[in-house]
Amino acid sequence: MSLALVLPRCPACGRFGTLFQRLHVLLRENPHLFFGLAFVLLLLASCLIGALYPYDPVLARMQGHPPLQVPSLLFWLNTDPRFWLGTDHSGQSLLILLIKGTQAFFFPGILASLLALFGGISLGAFSGFYGGWIEQIGRYLSTLINSFPNLILVLLCTTVFGPNVYLIAAIVGITFVPHIAEEIRRKVAQLKAEEFVMAAEAHGLQERRILFLHIVWLHCLPLILRQLVFLWSALIILETSLNYLGRGVLQKGISWGKMLYDYRSGLFRGEIWSPLVVTLVVMLTMSGLYLFAEGLQRWSQGKGVLHQEQPLDS
Amino acid sequence: MREQPQTQPHPPPKPLLEVEQLKIHFRSRGRLVRAVDGVSFSVGSGEGIAVIGESGSGKTLSALATLALVGGEPGVVSGAIRYQDDTLQTNLLEGIEACFRQEQGTYKPTWKAEGWRSAYRERATALAGRKIGIIFQNPISSQDPLWSVGRTLSESIRLHNPKATRKEASQEAEHWLERVHIKNPAGVMRSYPHQLSGGMCQRVMIASTLAMHPRIIIADEPTTGLDMTTKAQVLYLLHEAREKYGSSLIFVTHEIGLISGLTERVVVMRRGHVVDQFATSDLLDVKMRGETLETSHEFAEHTQDLLRCSLALEERRARVL
Numbered sequence: 001m002s003l004a005l006v007l008p009r010c011p012a013c014g015r016f017g018t019l020f021q022r023l024h025v026l027l028r029e030n031p032h033l034f035f036g037l038a039f040v041l042l043l044l045a046s047c048l049i050g051a052l053y054p055y056d057p058v059l060a061r062m063q064g065h066p067p068l069q070v071p072s073l074l075f076w077l078n079t080d081p082r083f084w085l086g087t088d089h090s091g092q093s094l095l096i097l098l099i100k101g102t103q104a105f106f107f108p109g110i111l112a113s114l115l116a117l118f119g120g121i122s123l124g125a126f127s128g129f130y131g132g133w134i135e136q137i138g139r140y141l142s143t144l145i146n147s148f149p150n151l152i153l154v155l156l157c158t159t160v161f162g163p164n165v166y167l168i169a170a171i172v173g174i175t176f177v178p179h180i181a182e183e184i185r186r187k188v189a190q191l192k193a194e195e196f197v198m199a200a201e202a203h204g205l206q207e208r209r210i211l212f213l214h215i216v217w218l219h220c221l222p223l224i225l226r227q228l229v230f231l232w233s234a235l236i237i238l239e240t241s242l243n244y245l246g247r248g249v250l251q252k253g254i255s256w257g258k259m260l261y262d263y264r265s266g267l268f269r270g271e272i273w274s275p276l277v278v279t280l281v282v283m284l285t286m287s288g289l290y291l292f293a294e295g296l297q298r299w300s301q302g303k304g305v306l307h308q309e310q311p312l313d314s
Numbered sequence: 315m316r317e318q319p320q321t322q323p324h325p326p327p328k329p330l331l332e333v334e335q336l337k338i339h340f341r342s343r344g345r346l347v348r349a350v351d352g353v354s355f356s357v358g359s360g361e362g363i364a365v366i367g368e369s370g371s372g373k374t375l376s377a378l379a380t381l382a383l384v385g386g387e388p389g390v391v392s393g394a395i396r397y398q399d400d401t402l403q404t405n406l407l408e409g410i411e412a413c414f415r416q417e418q419g420t421y422k423p424t425w426k427a428e429g430w431r432s433a434y435r436e437r438a439t440a441l442a443g444r445k446i447g448i449i450f451q452n453p454i455s456s457q458d459p460l461w462s463v464g465r466t467l468s469e470s471i472r473l474h475n476p477k478a479t480r481k482e483a484s485q486e487a488e489h490w491l492e493r494v495h496i497k498n499p500a501g502v503m504r505s506y507p508h509q510l511s512g513g514m515c516q517r518v519m520i521a522s523t524l525a526m527h528p529r530i531i532i533a534d535e536p537t538t539g540l541d542m543t544t545k546a547q548v549l550y551l552l553h554e555a556r557e558k559y560g561s562s563l564i565f566v567t568h569e570i571g572l573i574s575g576l577t578e579r580v581v582v583m584r585r586g587h588v589v590d591q592f593a594t595s596d597l598l599d600v601k602m603r604g605e606t607l608e609t610s611h612e613f614a615e616h617t618q619d620l621l622r623c624s625l626a627l628e629e630r631r632a633r634v635l
Contacts, residue, residue, distance in 0.1 A: 199456035202381050203470050203522070204443030207435075218460045 033295025039288030040229075043102060050103035057254070060092045070273045088259075088274040089266055097254055098281055104255035105239065108169030109232050115173030116231055117224065120180025121216060127181070128188030129211050138185070142178035150175055154238065165239065172235045180227045184220050191215050222300030229293040233286055240282055256282055328398065329356035330562055331380065331446070331530055336393035338375050338586075339421060340386050346420050350376050351586035352393075357530060359399070362556060362563035364573040364594070366620065367583035373566050376583075377532050381446055382406065382438030388414065390434070391421035397441055399529060406437050443473060447528035451535035453515035457507040464503030467491070467522050474526040490521040494551055513544035520551050530562045531555060537572065549576060570624045574598070582617050590614035597621075602629065 027034045069087045085094040127138035154171055161167055191197060192215070200210045216224075236256070243257025244264065256278055263275040338350040350372040357363055365373045378384050380395055391414045395406040413430045414421040450456040457466050467490065468483035478486065484503065491499035494517040507515055516536060523531060533552055537545040553576055556563055565577055573580060574594055582590035596611035602625045607618055 195450060195452055195455040196458045198383055199448075199450055199519075200458070201439070202383060202442055202448040202450075203526070204439055204441075204473055205469075206439070214458055214461075218458065 030295055030298050032291050033299055036288060036290075036292025036295040039285075040292050043285065043288070046099040046102045047106045050100045051106070055096060055100050055254075057092060060096070085277055086273055088263065089271060094274060094277050097259060098256070098278070100254045101256045101259060104165065104253065104258075105232070105236055108165045108239075109235055111166060112169040112173035112176070112231055112235055113228050115170060116176040116180055117228070119174065119177035120227070121184060121224070123177065124181035124184030125188055125211055125216050128185035129192055129207075129215075131189070135185075138181060142181060145175060145178050148175070151238070151241075154242065158242070168238060168242065169235060172231065172238060176227065176231045176234070179230070180224065183223045183227060184216065187220050187223060188215050191219055222296045226293045226296045226300075229289050229296070233289040236282065236285060328358070330359045330361075330397065330399060331564075332356040332394070332396040332398075333376060333380070334394040334396070336376055336379060336395065337391050337421070338372070338379060338384060339388055339391050341388070348586050350379070353583065353586065353588050355581045355588065355591070357562045357564055359529070360556070360560050360562055361579065362565065362577035363579040363581060364565045364567065364577040365581045365583060366567055366570055366573065368568060368620075370585075371583040372586040373583045374534055377448070377534055377564060377566050380406070380438075380532070381442050381448060382435045383448075388421055388423050388427070389431070397445060399445070402440075402445065404437055404441070406434055406441070408437075409433075443470065443523075443526045443528065445528055446530045446532060447523035447526060449516070449519055449523055449531065449533045449536045451538045453512060453519045453536075454507050454510070456519060457515065459507055462504055462506055463510070463518050464488075467503070467518065467525065470522045471525050486525070487521075490525045491518070493524070494518070494521045495547070496521075513540050513547065516540065516544075516548055517551065520548070520555070524555055524559065527559065528561055530564065532564045532566065534566045535568070537567070537569070545572070552576060570597075570620055571628070582614065582620070584616050590617045592617075600625070602626070 023034070069083065069091075071084060071086045082093045082096055085098070087093055088097070123138045123141065127135040150171075153175075154168055157167055157171060158164070188211070197210060197215070200214060201207070239255065240257035240260060243255060244260045246261060259278050260275060263271070263278065266272075267275055333356065334354050336350055336353045337348070340347045340349055353372065353376050355363065355365070355376075365377065367373045375384060379390055380397075384390055390407065390410070392410060393407055394410075397404050397406070409426075409430055412424070413427040414423055416422075457463070461469075464484055464487055467487035468480065471483045471486050471490075472478055472480075475483075488499045488503060491502055496502050496514065496517055502510065502514065502518070507518075510518070520536075531552070536552070537548050540548065549572060552563060552565070555561055556576075563577060565573060567573065574597060577594050580590075580592055580594055580597070581588055590613060592611060592613065596609070596613075599608075599610050600621055601608045602622070607613075607622055607625075613621065
């Protein structure tokens with residue numbers, strides 16, 4: 001789906017072009033989106049791989065790989081690809097742990113996205129389109145949600161209700177409602193004064209159809225996707241930092257934050273390789289996601305679409 | 315100023331659309347702007363009228379009010395807009411009297427106004443497209459920039475005929491593009507509004523309006539920004555629409571030279587009032603002799619000014635050529 005969205009049919013010649021051609025255009029016109037998309041696809045793929053292949057940490061520990069192995073310069077020649085990133089103190093492969101760890105964000109992320117999307121779109125679209133008292137209520141709700149400090153709210157909730165990753169996801173989702181609502185509200189308020197909205201009304205289209213199909217779906221999609229990317233990165237950072245703080249969300253199972261928590265005592269013994277790799281991967285993920293967001297922003301400004309500007313009647 | 319037109323070439327038995335004492339007011343920087351102040355006109359079935367006037371005379375606003383497209387506060391404050399054909403009889407502004415109270419010449423909305431506005435919009439949506447179609451003056455920006463022309467067209471076709479499948483609708487859309495004399499319908503179907511020229515886009519808009527078989531077509535300065543040949547083509551399309559489909563036409567324009575042959579009656583507006591109404595045939599023998607206007611018909615003062623200006627322009631153009 002994402003490929004079809006990013007690479008629409010060429011409007012001038014009506015062809016899709018080969019995938020290679022389209023990707024080449026995308027790379028030339030909008031490299032942010034190209035690399036960001038590649039990264040997001042990689043992340044999704046590792047989620048899937050993690051879900052499909054079972055992993056038993058006890059078995060992995062018994063395989064007898066040397067603990068704290070740092071890959072040599074020629075590691076791709078002489079080691080098993082599963083150990084390209086080395087092992088941690090118990091001899092488990094860091095690569096497999098990291099891939100398995102992405103899964104921890106998957107369902108919570110989907111839950112948070114759905115919550116934020118539902119709240120943000122309905123709040124933003126209605127308050128932007130109708131204005132008046134609906135907008136007042138929306139603004140009040142947004143201020144109310146924004147007035148809670150995020151991390152402290154999560155800490156409080158995990159203390160009261162016990163550690164639960166879905167609870168954290170729900171809180172992240174709700175805290176993102178004002179952001180999405182504000183973006184959409186601004187765009188809708190700007191678009192509803194456009195002539196094509198009036199023309200659609202003059203053709204007898206229902207208001208709801210104009211609002212949700214034409215304005216929100218067609219024109220706000222890049223904005224929404226961008227906010228969702230921010231949501232996922234906020235979720236990853238929050239989960240990682242919470243686990244690191246020891247307000248552990250996952251007592252069993254694998255996640256990036258749990259890995260950091262496990263390796264932090266080794267830091268003082270000079271075992272810096274495994275925490276370094278995990279930290280770098282978190283950083284890379286963040287920058288990849290932000291790259292994707294930037295690419296989406298540029299895409300919404302019309303970059304990275306195969307355009308041959310020429311009038312047809314000649 | 316004359317109130318009643320003296321001659322009517324086609325006296326309509328029962329007007330299809332009747333606008334009566336329409337008033338549209340706005341607040342702008344604390345002052346009240348009476349954009350439309352008591353305008354009445356009517357269109358019979360199959361009749362064509364032209365609404366002419368300077369910019370800001372309220373002609374576009376009165377046309378937009380027939381489909382509840384007027385925004386702003388307080389907006390439409392008084393009057394009646396009646397539509398009646400064999401199947402539907404409605405007054406769009408029904409119950410407006412209770413929603414605005416008069417205070418020192420201005421209209422203040424009461425608490426009922428909000429609910430009334432949504433009812434007004436609902437009644438207008440029932441008319442929009444199927445009964446009254448509007449062609450706007452800015453054809454490129456009045457289409458969704460992210461949808462291809464074909465999708466926009468088939469959307470209005472499916473609105474008129476909800477049973478049509480996607481494929482049928484797009485086939486019919488191509489037929490309509492052919493009917494407005496577009497040579498390469500398949501290519502135009504795939505293109506986006508910004509890739510087409512203004513004239514092409516206006517033809518597409520006319521096609522999407524005609525595809526819904528409206529009883530009345532409102533053309534709101536449809537030829538603005540088009541060159542002379544394209545202008546002539548657009549006017550010809552409107553003429554053809556009247557001939558073929560028997561729809562009425564409300565032609566809103568400020569160019570007095572365009573209306574002959576297209577309409578039977580002319581309504582002249584100025585500063586929110588109707589200042590003159592006459593038959594288009596009265597314009598036939600208008601001539602300029604020096605600085606004075608020579609006609610057999612007695613026009614209102616403002617109409618004479620308009621005629622003088624347009625004829626002087628014609629003359630100057632003739633001299634240049």
